[in-house]
Amino acid sequence: MSTFPIYTASVKCDRMSAAGVGYLRLYPISLSRSLFKRATANGTTPAIFYLHPWEIDPDQPRVPGASLLSRFRHYNNLDRCLSRLQALIDEFPFGTVSDSLRSFDLTNSKPVQLAAA
Numbered sequence: 001m002s003t004f005p006i007y008t009a010s011v012k013c014d015r016m017s018a019a020g021v022g023y024l025r026l027y028p029i030s031l032s033r034s035l036f037k038r039a040t041a042n043g044t045t046p047a048i049f050y051l052h053p054w055e056i057d058p059d060q061p062r063v064p065g066a067s068l069l070s071r072f073r074h075y076n077n078l079d080r081c082l083s084r085l086q087a088l089i090d091e092f093p094f095g096t097v098s099d100s101l102r103s104f105d106l107t108n109s110k111p112v113q114l115a116a117a
Contacts, residue, residue: 007047009038021051024084025077036088046100049088056082 008015017023018035027035040047054060058078066074077084088094 007036007039007049009035011035011038019048019050021055021081021085022073024088025055025081026073029084029087032084032088033091036092040092046097048097049094051085056085 007019008017016035018027018032018039023035024032036049039045055078058081060078062075063070
């Protein structure tokens with residue numbers, strides 16, 4: 001069995017998560033591009049990038065009574081998210097997991113052991 005990791009990028013002596021549109025919304029676009037380049041070996045290594053449909057909907061309903069932190073995490077830069085996502089799609093190759101699996105020799109890959117929840 002093979003897995004695709006959620007992508008992270010090395011930054012100095014640590015790793016930064018940058019796997020989804022939430023990070024794309026919160027980080028400056030220049031940082032997102034840099035992390036994406038590092039994590040995917042400049043677009044040559046597959047990695048999972050995910051999004052939730054609500055993250056590209058600036059007109060989504062707001063949850064009344066949500067904390068300041070929750071409001072920041074969920075609503076910050078919603079109006080910029082789609083254009084930032086489009087910029088990454090224009091700059092890097094994207095495809096399906098099936099496409100990525102077909103492009104790699106998985107006979108020599110080692111399964112990743114996941115910690116039990």
